[in-house]
Amino acid sequence: MAVTETTQTTKPRLNAIVDDIHEALVEIITKHKVTYDEYRAAVEWIMKASQQHLEIPLALDVFLASTLDDLEHEAGEGTESNVEGPVYIPGAPRLEKPYVLPMRENEPGEKLVFSGTVRTTDGSPLAGANLDIWQANGACEYSHFQPDVPEYNLRGQLTTDEDGSFEFETVVPAPYEVPNQGATGQLLKALGRHSFRPGHIHFKLSHDQAAPLTTQIYFEGDPWLDSDVVGAAKESLATKLTWDEDADGRRSATCSYDFVLSK
Numbered sequence: 642m643a644v645t646e647t648t649q650t651t652k653p654r655l656n657a658i659v660d661d662i663h664e665a666l667v668e669i670i671t672k673h674k675v676t677y678d679e680y681r682a683a684v685e686w687i688m689k690a691s692q693q694h695l696e697i698p699l700a701l702d703v704f705l706a707s708t709l710d711d712l713e714h715e716a717g718e719g720t721e722s723n724v725e726g727p728v729y730i731p732g733a734p735r736l737e738k739p740y741v742l743p744m745r746e747n748e749p750g751e752k753l754v755f756s757g758t759v760r761t762t763d764g765s766p767l768a769g770a771n772l773d774i775w776q777a778n779g780a781c782e783y784s785h786f787q788p789d790v791p792e793y794n795l796r797g798q799l800t801t802d803e804d805g806s807f808e809f810e811t812v813v814p815a816p817y818e819v820p821n822q823g824a825t826g827q828l829l830k831a832l833g834r835h836s837f838r839p840g841h842i843h844f845k846l847s848h849d850q851a852a853p854l855t856t857q858i859y860f861e862g863d864p865w866l867d868s869d870v871v872g873a874a875k876e877s878l879a880t881k882l883t884w885d886e887d888a889d890g891r892r893s894a895t896c897s898y899d900f901v902l903s904k
């Protein structure tokens with residue numbers, strides 16, 4: 642790639658990365674003997690995606706975001722991080738005990754009581770750690786992103802007790818598909834891949850004596866756990882749902898997860 646010496650000196654990292662991208666693409670084209678028709682189809686896909694609202698960021702999130710997150714946290718100890726995703730909204734209400742995420746009377750989804758602890762890597766409990774929680778309901782709906790769902794529905798913040806423990810009530814989130822009506826969905830379909838994410842709950846944990854953590858908790862046995870379309874789900878972040886049924890046949894679940902924050 643033709644680059645002036647001055648540019649190389651002022652932006653060495655940018656030059657190195659763009660050179661490597663170019664080199665990798667040339668290698669792929671050569672290795673697979675990509676035809677001109679295939680090249681034109683790729684250009685057409687990029688043009689189509691760029692004309693669709695948020696389709697390029699979606700494609701980048703689906704194919705690359707979890708790799709960046711893994712790299713940024715590879716040296717970290719404690720609970721593994723996970724991508725924040727595009728639906729976080731700051732300023733979720735601070736909840737009062739007993740903690741129940743804000744929800745409607747007939748919120749879609751079976752009742753879930755989620756408990757656990759927050760500790761440091763040396764095992765000390767973290768009292769007063771903040772958990773900022775957000776999730777979809779049992780009908781794959783996120784507040785602020787689906788119409789007719791109240792503001793901050795299934796979004797809330799709580800703090801841990803003296804012994805680092807916490808417990809909150811919510812509903813079991815359903816697995817959902819990332820938007821698949823546009824160019825990204827078309828590409829996934831052409832690849833023979835589905836567009837599902839396994840059910841999950843998002844957490845941002847913080848405490849003034851520990852490094853902040855953004856992660857997601859999944860559920861063992863979820864059909865999409867091993868093939869999360871965004872490649873984010875990790876075995877270490879999956880917990881077991883224990884089911885119960887009341888006298889009226891209503892099912893509810895409990896689960897727990899112990900978070901470990903590095904210092």
Ligand SMILES: [Fe+2]
Binds near residue numbers: 726728777841843
């Ligand atoms: Fe999500």
